[in-house]
Amino acid sequence: MEVAEIVTDAGIAKEVEGAKAAKAARGPGRRLHGAIAHKLGTDILSGKYAPGDILSGEVAFAEELKVSRSAYREAIQVLTAKGLVASRPKAGTRVLPRDRWNLLDPEVLGWAFAGEPDVEFVRSLFELRAIVEPAAARLAALRRDKADLKIMKDALAAMRQHTLTTEAGRAADRDFHNAILHATRNDALMVLSASIGAAVNWTTQFKQRSRALPRNPIPDHARVYDAIAAGNADAAAEAMNVLVDLALDDTRSAMEQPAGA
Amino acid sequence: MEVAEIVTDAGIAKEVEGAKAAKAARGPGRRLHGAIAHKLGTDILSGKYAPGDILSGEVAFAEELKVSRSAYREAIQVLTAKGLVASRPKAGTRVLPRDRWNLLDPEVLGWAFAGEPDVEFVRSLFELRAIVEPAAARLAALRRDKADLKIMKDALAAMRQHTLTTEAGRAADRDFHNAILHATRNDALMVLSASIGAAVNWTTQFKQRSRALPRNPIPDHARVYDAIAAGNADAAAEAMNVLVDLALDDTRSAMEQPAGA
DNA sequence: TCTCCCTATTTACTCCGACATATTCCGTGA
DNA sequence: TCACGGAATATGTCGGAGTAAATAGGGAGA
Numbered sequence: 336m337e338v339a340e341i342v343t344d345a346g347i348a349k350e351v352e353g354a355k356a357a358k359a360a361r362g363p364g365r366r367l368h369g370a371i372a373h374k375l376g377t378d379i380l381s382g383k384y385a386p387g388d389i390l391s392g393e394v395a396f397a398e399e400l401k402v403s404r405s406a407y408r409e410a411i412q413v414l415t416a417k418g419l420v421a422s423r424p425k426a427g428t429r430v431l432p433r434d435r436w437n438l439l440d441p442e443v444l445g446w447a448f449a450g451e452p453d454v455e456f457v458r459s460l461f462e463l464r465a466i467v468e469p470a471a472a473r474l475a476a477l478r479r480d481k482a483d484l485k486i487m488k489d490a491l492a493a494m495r496q497h498t499l500t501t502e503a504g505r506a507a508d509r510d511f512h513n514a515i516l517h518a519t520r521n522d523a524l525m526v527l528s529a530s531i532g533a534a535v536n537w538t539t540q541f542k543q544r545s546r547a548l549p550r551n552p553i554p555d556h557a558r559v560y561d562a563i564a565a566g567n568a569d570a571a572a573e574a575m576n577v578l579v580d581l582a583l584d585d586t587r588s589a590m591e592q593p594a595g596a
Numbered sequence: 597m598e599v600a601e602i603v604t605d606a607g608i609a610k611e612v613e614g615a616k617a618a619k620a621a622r623g624p625g626r627r628l629h630g631a632i633a634h635k636l637g638t639d640i641l642s643g644k645y646a647p648g649d650i651l652s653g654e655v656a657f658a659e660e661l662k663v664s665r666s667a668y669r670e671a672i673q674v675l676t677a678k679g680l681v682a683s684r685p686k687a688g689t690r691v692l693p694r695d696r697w698n699l700l701d702p703e704v705l706g707w708a709f710a711g712e713p714d715v716e717f718v719r720s721l722f723e724l725r726a727i728v729e730p731a732a733a734r735l736a737a738l739r740r741d742k743a744d745l746k747i748m749k750d751a752l753a754a755m756r757q758h759t760l761t762t763e764a765g766r767a768a769d770r771d772f773h774n775a776i777l778h779a780t781r782n783d784a785l786m787v788l789s790a791s792i793g794a795a796v797n798w799t800t801q802f803k804q805r806s807r808a809l810p811r812n813p814i815p816d817h818a819r820v821y822d823a824i825a826a827g828n829a830d831a832a833a834e835a836m837n838v839l840v841d842l843a844l845d846d847t848r849s850a851m852e853q854p855a856g857a
Numbered sequence: 858t859c860t861c862c863c864t865a866t867t868t869a870c871t872c873c874g875a876c877a878t879a880t881t882c883c884g885t886g887a
Numbered sequence: 888t889c890a891c892g893g894a895a896t897a898t899g900t901c902g903g904a905g906t907a908a909a910t911a912g913g914g915a916g917a
Contacts, residue, residue, distance in 0.1 A: 366870070368673065392897060403872045405666065408899090412629065412670045416677035416703070424898040425880040437701060438787045442677070459784040466731040466785075474723075523720040524727075526699045627899065653868065664901045669870090685869040686909040 371410035376446040389427045439530040448537040460534045461583040472575035475518035476568040483518040632671035637707040650688045700791040709798040721795045722844040733836035736779035737829040744779040
């Protein structure tokens, strides 16, 4: 299974590089076709393959990646299922227009944030957050039970303890938001929770990258919790509205300046 | 490719029945693995396979469906990509818990409505609509340009002409809502448009199933259009709010009574 | 008797090579 | 110039063989 063979031709060297990249993220528990799907997915999301582009034929591409045709095909099926590509006999496999992509699929979202994320897209996500989460907080204030409140309270305590600079703290943040969406008793909203949770995760990571967060996010979250616990729907929606707005401000300022600032 | 062979054993006959069902929806342009994914997907969404259940092994199941392992595996990859199942060596392929399913994926949504849709789930979808679409109408009122307005106007005219009893009319309805979401200039919202559009399509079909719609939906849509054209954000949100509420009422009353009423 | 580790088996995963099928493309004819 | 039909080509489907991984079960040790 040698990948780094001795090659003289620059073109072939590049191909081997691609094959290495495809298998790079192949840790234990990760299948080969999953790794290929990841590579192709990130390549598409990053714009390496633009909508309308036609990928090389199965045989050629599979050989280039040094994998069997079966593994390559299964990877393509995954991308097809997520609306990124479509293949037809004789016509080949072509990248679909962007509005066909399931951008809210957690895995696709991960691919989108694998490289440098598009600022416009991040804005879109926050706009969606600003629409969904206050409404969710409103429903949660009306429908939550004691178990929901306990989960939120615990998550809040964990956030206080670990802060958002640690992975444990970010996990607690996700738990808090998920708990709210879960308390809405709405399946469709709960599915969005996975997507929005993923997005929040990526963006908070970005915020951390540039500089320590100047503002303490705990009080904002506490206000949301208090309103939900009190069963005050309007207050919950408003508090969540404030929270998302501030998060957007932080993320925007973090993205506008280069990474090292 | 004879499927309906002469069989005497009732057990085998049932298997052949399953295989026939799998290939039934295999029209032109539809691949075999797509048909299998459709069959398994609907079976999972309908509850035939419950979360936690383990599917028969690849070889056994593929043989039962009278397809090759390749086709079966590619179908499983599709389901895996949509979060319905997960497979591991030795452990088999098991159905994931419901909160891992990408219920907003258009294809999954179609599978969910293939059988008798869950009333609670429909309520969830309308609740999501009631959250997203008014907010989208608000943004559309602020950001729409002349091209957007023209598309909406044309769709509205088509709805007037064909009414919702025809497929052309329902397509116009979808176009109208899609045009609004497109006018928000928000990628994330536009992706939701595919999901919500699919949901709207299914539910309007349900409304038709029970009885002719007593109320004319055109004026509601016209009010939304007028507000967006006027650039009045609050009015647009409110008008859309009314529209979704009324649609929910219609669908609910249509679902509560049996199909023939 | 209990715990831990190791082996053995089961299952999915990967690979290979062949054939079938569906489209596109191009050449032929009217 | 257009319509029809055949050939080329890429995807789709098939069957089998071998690999790798994870669980279950048994054996050794405490």
